[in-house]
Amino acid sequence: MAQDYHHGVRVVEINEGTRPIRTVSTAVIGLIGTAPEAAAGVAAALTLDFAAANSGVSYTAASAGTDGNAIRVRYLDPADVSQALAVSVSGKDINVRLATDIEGAITSTAAEVATAINGAPEAAALVTAAESGTGAGVVSAIGYQNLTGGQDEPLPLDTPVLVTDIYAAIGNAGEEGTLARSLDAIVKQAKTLVVVVRVAEGVDDAETKANVIGGVDPLTGKKTGMQALLAAEQRFGVKPRILGVPELDDADVTSELIAIGQKLRAFVYASAGDSKTKEEAAMYRENFGAREVMVIWPDFTGFDTVTQSTRNHSAVARALGLRAKLDNEIGWHKTLSNIAVNGVSGISQDVFWDLQDPATDAGYLNSHEVTTLINRGGYRFWGSRTCSIDPLFAFENYTRTAQVLADTIAEAHLWAVDKPMHPSPVKDIVEGINAKFRELIRLGYLLGGEAWFDEEINSPEVLKAGKLYIDYDYTPVPPLENLMLQQRITDRYLVDFADRVAAA
Template structure:
């Protein structure tokens, strides 16, 4: 308790009132891909040499990466006669105690030092030593010298990597696998944050699928495959919300992605597998019943600079990039449908579409909750439906609105947890939520929304237990999916025809 008596002035801060609520970041892509020839890490190294010819030794870190830059090597003059050459290790420090003759002069050559370091188990676990030339030159004592130049592997397997420039990262992705093509597709649409998880390409499709789906390493506890997306927020402070595994997403992979999406409050864009026809695509969509996934068929085509030829291009990768672009430029309340897609020049299958006729290939696919591709003023996605059987979440933007609102409201109130639950605190929470709803409504993200305190639900027993229920509702903005004009022919404009002639 604060001291009651004080001769002077005290200031007591009273931090009450509503807090501003920041909408969670939505344009963060979670990409799972393969890249067999992605750039490797660079091992740190250091050349320690002297004026004497052939007296140099190059030390190279045993493991590539920036950790090698912490390794240090030094040569020590023992300051005594007839000392023997010895190597000791302390952490990442390697100390070489040089040999001397009966006059206490150093006699160790570069070749002898390199051999001694490589023979010492702990030292050899850190570095490999290579003498310069024949190594016959005698070395001198020197202080600690750090290895330098170590660089981490840009896309280590089963490890989330945050990219702020997906276009610039293509150079490290190599030309094989799906990673480079996916990054190109995304960057064609938008510059956005991308969390990449690279998985190993197996010798068979089944082995690759296992690597993509991943799991948890039984020895280290590390999440692997697409499960590694779950650790991105703790590592980078961003949560992937636009998920996909372009060119790798069969029904099994998509099912696993949906499970991850539900944990992240994310949304999956998935291809219709190997569907050859629109009927196959419609049947493929029946594999899923989740609100967190949109099935897309067919694929795009376009020029591939890696092969200098036209090839099939993933529609999923472009959907992910376009979704991020819409989130940044328009809002999460706008569906993917009917927006131009960049970087493509064709569609892989013939899809008949007519703006005014529902009896088309596109109409059939949309009626079966499959988003398709059309060409009208550029190439576009056509369709806004999820795989949910619940009409409340039939549209892509309905699901994403629910996700964004839930995370925004929850994440914004960490400050309130464990504070004394006075009525003023409850009022501040409610007023803060309503202020956010007013902002969303003004910006067109929602049609309406409000929060309130339910006295019947918050009984004295509930409140005494430290629980508080705040209710809120909202109305998402429906996409204009079916615009109907009613056209009538009439003769009522002929009634005053004679008068109009006379007036003319």
């Protein structure tokens, strides 16, 4: 602080103290699907009519989208004699210098203007011109007029789109492909944010799979397919944390999606591929060993209003919606299991289940870390296991708790990076994390948690290098997967039987 002379008052802000930590948003779905009949964009347009001369030109932007609304057209009177019709372009402004006769009167007709526009390469790259009316009438000078009405394609290929109105997105997706069905399944469970990536439907399954997996365009650097989910946070400020590719997720697709999930700290819900039996589903699950994925078998069934018939309904799509619903209504510490699913009326394969008998189809599947479907008081998912070989992350909510805490605590401390490191802000960081843990414990999201400063690891050499280690631990809330009720028969309640008879 400068010590120069001052006769008066100075205020120096000292911004110390703990910062509140805000939990990251978790109910954001990342969805990949196909929609061959998806709504197209609308090209901007403009008609310059001169009714008295029954003459006009209609302009249509060369490409659909809102960019066309920035195109402007004007007709210039050269204010000189014997001038030729000429077209020039500056940015998105099209300037038409009209022709004049030997007396300086404008002679250009609508037909001539349209021909000149279409014949000028720079102008033709922006618009297509067509005469309206007879086209023979002479036009007049007019100032800049904007093309209007251009609308972007609502679901462009290989581009993440943040959907806040799922019903509108269903309409834009059309009836064909997987996207509309998946969105319908999601909205039946919850209204939530969905980051949609539409991919092209290939000529065969292999091409479709390649489109789903995607990559990076070598010319533009644009991420395609499921890789486009990685661009969502920078575009929209939200990170997809619940991922799925309903109806298109074989082992190859799921493996690639798990890699995306690990980068985003997101959780993947996947089907058991083409498995027809519980044994095949259990073997299919062996393809994966990640904590970020849950395998589900079989599918639901229900009535499809498009085909007007009962058909299989993707269990993965409903898992995405139900997961978002639970995050919003209960929390990320509750697993998907044993919650009624909306909009279904059956199960695609017979699954024997009994609440008290472990030797059932459902018990077999759950013991092999496959979540299955049951019908008891409504159709439900049954199973909470991930594909992790590490018991620390055996349950879905254990993985999601780890993901949410990591992002919540890390992102809450952006303010601390590059601050002068002295004891006061370090203490503030520790106290802020502990305050967040106390909140999460009170709300039931954690059983316990604590942060601390470890003097041993934070040696003078480490601190001098600009590094700081803050340790914290936590205990997630285990799901009550196996309730053991111990029933005993006894005759001790018969000991005072005679006395109780007498008393009666």
